[in-house]
Structures are given as structure tokens and as C-alpha cells.
Amino acid sequence: MKAFLKPVLGALALGLSAAAMAQNVTISVASFPDLDRGIKLAIPLYKKLHPNVEIKLTSLAYADHHTAMTTALATGANLPDVMAVDMGFIGKFAESGGMEDLAKAPYNALQYRDKVARFTYPLAMSGQGVMVGMPVDIGPGALFYRKDLLDKAGVSEADLTRSWESYVESGKKLKAATGAWLLASAVDIKDIYIRSDLKDGEGVYFDKSGKPTIDNARFRKAFELAKAARDAGIDGKIGAWSNEWSEGFKRDKIASQMMGAWLAGHLNNWLAPESKGKWRSAQLPGGAFGSWGGSFYGVPKKAQNKAAAWDFIKFLTTTKEMQIEAFRGFDAFPSLIEAQNDAFIDQPIEYLGGQKARQLWKVAAGKISAMDVDKFDPVAAEVVNAELENVLEKNKDIKAALADAQAAVAKRVRR
CATH class of the missing domain: 3.40.190.10 (Periplasmic binding protein-like II)
Structure with a gap:
């Protein structure tokens, strides 16, 4: 050295x-x-x-x-x-x-x-x-996917990444052909979509004055996509970092995962070392970039x-x-x-079949918006996730869920 x-x-x-x-x-x-x-x-x-x-x-x-x-x-x-x-x-x-x-x-x-x-x-x-x-x-965001499972289902990388709707449709083909879930949890789609269209200086949950910005088209689309994935039966309803999550990778039950580029190391080192050569990395669906x-x-x-x-x-x-x-x-x-x-x-x-994936991650890193953070972001995330759970599990109306989330956050973080 x-x-x-x-x-x-x-x-x-x-x-x-x-x-x-x-x-x-x-x-x-x-x-x-x-x-x-x-x-x-x-x-x-x-x-x-x-x-x-x-x-x-x-x-x-x-x-x-x-x-x-x-x-x-x-x-x-x-x-x-x-x-x-x-x-x-x-x-x-x-x-x-x-x-x-x-x-x-x-x-x-x-x-x-x-x-x-x-x-x-x-x-x-x-x-x-x-x-x-x-x-x-x-942690530049990336979509990791099992190439062997996609090949078996006749699904291409382009099918996965063309749009969010195409991503969900690909999951249906994959499930029918292999029995594997496209993703561990539909919540993952929400997590990236609410961050993907932000401009420099904008926050995920709050505007510059500290007012919640949850009841809007961005969150509505995120909830709709997550609901579509759940209704299609293509997610495993599994939370990240749980035992079920790691077992899903080991047992070939989870075919893709959206997460930071560092997941490649986790897959190789402890999550699924036996799947060496089967995984690939791509940019996120729909032209999204996030951290x-x-x-x-x-x-x-x-x-x-x-x-x-x-x-x-x-x-x-x-x-x-x-x-x-x-x-x-x-x-x-x-x-x-x-x-x-x-x-x-x-x-x-x-591990990624000889792919030069770090080049993709570098491109993603250069396109991520410079978001503002708020000390109440964790509070807002907790409320939003609870309302999304109501939508996914109890079929709560999305419009009502977002209105309730907006009101609950505003009440909890009175400035």
C-alpha cells in the first residue's frame, strides 16, 4: 500500500x-x-x-x-x-x-x-x-435479477426494465413458468417510485416549508403499482433482512430485488453464494434512479x-x-x-456472470437527484407504510389511505 x-x-x-x-x-x-x-x-x-x-x-x-x-x-x-x-x-x-x-x-x-x-x-x-x-x-439503486429464471420464463431484461407496468407483467409470466416470485415485497416498488421523480432540492415526504406532500399523484401511482403487484400474486410478502428473505434467495423463490448496488456483495458473501453466475444487474424499471x-x-x-x-x-x-x-x-x-x-x-x-455491473452503478450514481431530508422523514415513512399495508391487506381505497396518511403526518409533526 x-x-x-x-x-x-x-x-x-x-x-x-x-x-x-x-x-x-x-x-x-x-x-x-x-x-x-x-x-x-x-x-x-x-x-x-x-x-x-x-x-x-x-x-x-x-x-x-x-x-x-x-x-x-x-x-x-x-x-x-x-x-x-x-x-x-x-x-x-x-x-x-x-x-x-x-x-x-x-x-x-x-x-x-x-x-x-x-x-x-x-x-x-x-x-x-x-x-x-x-x-x-x-448506494446507487439497481435491479438485481436471476437470469436463469427469466430465461426459463421467456422474459428479457428489457421486459423487466421498460416500464413499471412491464415489470409487473413480467412477474406474471415468471410466476406461471417457474413458481418464483418476481420480488420479495410489493412495498419495494413503492419505496423506489416515491423517490424516482424528485428534482434537486425536493424532499420525499415534505416540501421546503415542512408541509407533508403525501396526498399527491406520485404516492398514488406508487400505491397503485404496489397493489397491482400484490393482486397479481407476484410478491412473496416478505420483508427485507428477515429469515424468510434470505431463505427466498437460497431456495430460488425470489427472482429479482431492487436495492443498493452493495447487494451484489451480500448475495455473494452470505445471501446466495451458491447462485454464483446466475444473477445480473440492471438499471431500475421505468428509467428510475434512486439511492x-x-x-x-x-x-x-x-x-x-x-x-x-x-x-x-x-x-x-x-x-x-x-x-x-x-x-x-x-x-x-x-x-x-x-x-x-x-x-x-x-x-x-x-458472481454476476462476468458482467461489468459497476459501470451501470456509476451511471446511476450520476443521475440520482439531490434530495432534501427532514428530521420527520422516519415518522412519515412509518405512517405511509402502515397505510400501504391497509391497501394491500385490507383493500383500503388508495385515495382514502393517502388522505389519512397526509392528515396523520401533519398531526404528528406539528411545527
Whole structure:
């Protein structure tokens, strides 16, 4: 790893003072799987540059980590120097008031804005423009599908991706020919459709004034498509990350999955390693582009070693070699554009039948809109999912469901 030892990455270039470099420092990092694998990869590489810096990693399960960090920010106790935050929580943490504003001195993170995927910075900011995290990886949306099952049903990739209606029709042919479900859950269609037509600066659930924007044509179409998939019997009614979900892949019962590009690594490493060569990746149906997750690192206001924490964050997020190392190590698609342009993008992926799928993911990353986030997005998502469940399971009228969702969200988030 000689690239890590270039003089440009020396102490002064990384922004640490000579005094700080002379001291022994321990940086505490709080993260979650699989993002914590990036920290484990980074520690020995960073220590080659800074042998006096110790990095102490604490990793909890995804939900437990974010619960613990929410509590820590509220109480001001047990805070790490470096805090990992998933995209689903960044809005909540941005509004907490407990994180350093990385846009301001001495961090000055806005200088890196043009170096990373354009949709990442708005995600890391509060409504007041406070930037609480540096993007370390992104999840450009992709449609993964079982080519062997599609071939058996006489369904092509073009059939799957031409339109959402064509996607559903393909599922009917697939189910009849193979008995497999096209997708695990009809909810997946809703999740991507409500994000796919947004313009830069728009939010999924709220407008700029904080008013819910749920009772509209975008959500109505999303609900209609999900209902069409459920009525056609082409989804397994299975939630992601459940035991049934992983078994569905292992038993050839789920023929496609819309998710972040990182799913390829999960399929290969633990979900369905025996299906090597059978999966392919495509762009999402109907010309949609969206982001499935993304990770950030921030510095709590009450962190003990802010200068060292920020230096380590910069190493993780703005160093091409480190970003590529994480990409190679655990399929974390880099936020850094320079890393996206690395030759590694052009290498075939054996699990995907030799397909150069990373090229597709790079294209998707460049087309994702720069959405605004709101601290009440998780609340709105919970309400919307409950109403969609009423539509799918109880045949509730879609128009009534969306009106009820709009009213419920407005009541719960009174500003």
C-alpha cells in the first residue's frame, strides 16, 4: 500500500498541527456492520501515517447503534469522537443540535463538495444548512435479477426494465413458468417510485416549508403499482433482512430485488453464494434512479478529540486509495468521484456472470437527484407504510389511505 505513504498524505497535508502529531491520541469510533469493516481496513493503513494515533472501534447492530447514538446525543454522555450515521437517520441527527457543523471552520468540508457524488451533501444538512456528516459510501439503486429464471420464463431484461407496468407483467409470466416470485415485497416498488421523480432540492415526504406532500399523484401511482403487484400474486410478502428473505434467495423463490448496488456483495458473501453466475444487474424499471442508503461520518460537539477525529474522517472519505480499498473489501460504492473513475469500476464481477455491473452503478450514481431530508422523514415513512399495508391487506381505497396518511403526518409533526 505504498500509495498511502505518499508525502501529499503527510501530517501537514492532512491538517494536523505538529503539536498534535507529537502527542499520543486515542480516537473512539462508533459504527455498525458492514460499515465497520471499512474502519477495520483503515486502521493499519492510517497508523502507517500516524503511529501515535490509536483507533478504538465500537460496533453495534444497525438499529442498536442508531438508538445508542440518539440517546448519547440527547444526554451528552458516551459520545464517540467519530460517529457513523446511515442515510435513514441523517436528517434526525442533523436536527439534534448535537453534531459539529462540518461546513464551518476548522473543518471547512464544503471544499470537498465537488469531489463527491452531488446528491450526498444535501442529505447531510439540516434545514438550516448545518452539515453533520461527510459521505463515505453511497448506494446507487439497481435491479438485481436471476437470469436463469427469466430465461426459463421467456422474459428479457428489457421486459423487466421498460416500464413499471412491464415489470409487473413480467412477474406474471415468471410466476406461471417457474413458481418464483418476481420480488420479495410489493412495498419495494413503492419505496423506489416515491423517490424516482424528485428534482434537486425536493424532499420525499415534505416540501421546503415542512408541509407533508403525501396526498399527491406520485404516492398514488406508487400505491397503485404496489397493489397491482400484490393482486397479481407476484410478491412473496416478505420483508427485507428477515429469515424468510434470505431463505427466498437460497431456495430460488425470489427472482429479482431492487436495492443498493452493495447487494451484489451480500448475495455473494452470505445471501446466495451458491447462485454464483446466475444473477445480473440492471438499471431500475421505468428509467428510475434512486439511492438505497449511504453512510456518513460526523463529529459530536462533545467529542474529546475533534481535530484527530476530523483528520481520520478525511482519510476515510477523501482519500482515493482508502475509498477503493473499501470498495474492494466489502463492496462499499465510493462517494468520492475520483474513486468512481478508478479502473476497478471496469472489472468484471464473477458472481454476476462476468458482467461489468459497476459501470451501470456509476451511471446511476450520476443521475440520482439531490434530495432534501427532514428530521420527520422516519415518522412519515412509518405512517405511509402502515397505510400501504391497509391497501394491500385490507383493500383500503388508495385515495382514502393517502388522505389519512397526509392528515396523520401533519398531526404528528406539528411545527
